[in-house]
Amino acid sequence: QSALTQPASVSGSPGQSITISCAGAFSDVGGYNYVSWYQHHPGKAPKLMIYEVTNRPSGVSNRFSGSKSGNTASLTISGLQAEDEADYYCSSYTSSGTRCVFGPGTKVTVL
Amino acid sequence: QLQLQESGSRLVKPSQTLSLTCAVSGGSISNGLYSWSWLRQPPGKGLEWIGYVYHNGITQYNPSLKSRVTISLDKSKNQFSLNLNSVTAADTAVYYCASETGYYHFDYWGQGTLVTVSS
Numbered sequence: 001q002s003a004l005t006q007p008a009s010v011s012g013s014p015g016q017s018i019t020i021s022c023a024g025a026f027s028d029v030g031g032y033n034y035v036s037w038y039q040h041h042p043g044k045a046p047k048l049m050i051y052e053v054t055n056r057p058s059g060v061s062n063r064f065s066g067s068k069s070g071n072t073a074s075l076t077i078s079g080l081q082a083e084d085e086a087d088y089y090c091s092s093y094t095s096s097g098t099r100c101v102f103g104p105g106t107k108v109t110v111l
Numbered sequence: 112q113l114q115l116q117e118s119g120s121r122l123v124k125p126s127q128t129l130s131l132t133c134a135v136s137g138g139s140i141s142n143g144l145y146s147w148s149w150l151r152q153p154p155g156k157g158l159e160w161i162g163y164v165y166h167n168g169i170t171q172y173n174p175s176l177k178s179r180v181t182i183s184l185d186k187s188k189n190q191f192s193l194n195l196n197s198v199t200a201a202d203t204a205v206y207y208c209a210s211e212t213g214y215y216h217f218d219y220w221g222q223g224t225l226v227t228v229s230s
Contacts, residue, residue, distance in 0.1 A: 002157035036216035044222060045115070046207070051216040089158060093215040097174050100215050102158035 003028065003101035004090055011109040017078040020106045022090030023071060028101055030071035034093035037066060037075045040105070041086045049088075050075060077108070085110045113137045115208050115221035119193075123202075123228050129195040132185075133208030133221060140189050141166055146211045149182060149193045151204040152223075159204075163211065164191055198228045 005023040012018040037050040048057050050066035063078045090103040119131035148163040162172035164182045172180050181194040205225050209217035
């Protein structure tokens with residue numbers, strides 16, 4: 001059982017925008033600005049897409065954006081493209097002792 | 112850009128030691144900017160951070176695994192390793208190595224390797 005909660009799946013048509021939520025607690029998402037998001041195509045290395053809630057690493061498309069409100073963080077993908085079809089995981093620092101926690105992942109399907 | 116690649120035993124017997132190595136290219140593990148982590152994902156479950164080793168050898172482990180885990184550097188080979196002893200079926204997972212350059216996020220990952228604990 002994951003410490004963070006994500007929807008199992010989200011889908012959208014090419015060109016649309018979708019948002020993936022990541023719900024936690026004050027001890028992780030709500031209390032710290034250390035939320036990150038990862039894109040994972042099965043069989044490949046996971047890729048960092050967003051760090052510290054809103055920051056994009058160099059080379060990541062500006063179609064990906066992150067935000068946070070209270071204990072819930074969100075990843076928005078705008079202008080959805082076929083290549084965005086993947087699993088997306090959120091992660092957060094936690095004061096619980098395990099240092100960081102992850103969500104169970106959300107499968108994004110491009111219709 | 113860093114590249115990481117896991118290698119090691121894919122099948123481990125219960126009670127034995129799981130050993131994996133992560134080869135790093137595109138950067139030096141001696142670089143003080145990085146720490147080097149291991150994570151895992153059991154089948155059908157979420158990701159779990161196992162621990163990290165800093166460039167100077169300082170380590171930190173997940174409290175739930177601390178008694179069984181050792182992570183170490185091999186600077187001569189530019190790689191770092193994971194040893195997990197007294198394994199059980201619950202340790203069956205895809206194991207990933209990853210780098211950290213900032214705060215609590217993993218910049219680069221290996222592809223992951225499935226390790227099965229079974230007799």
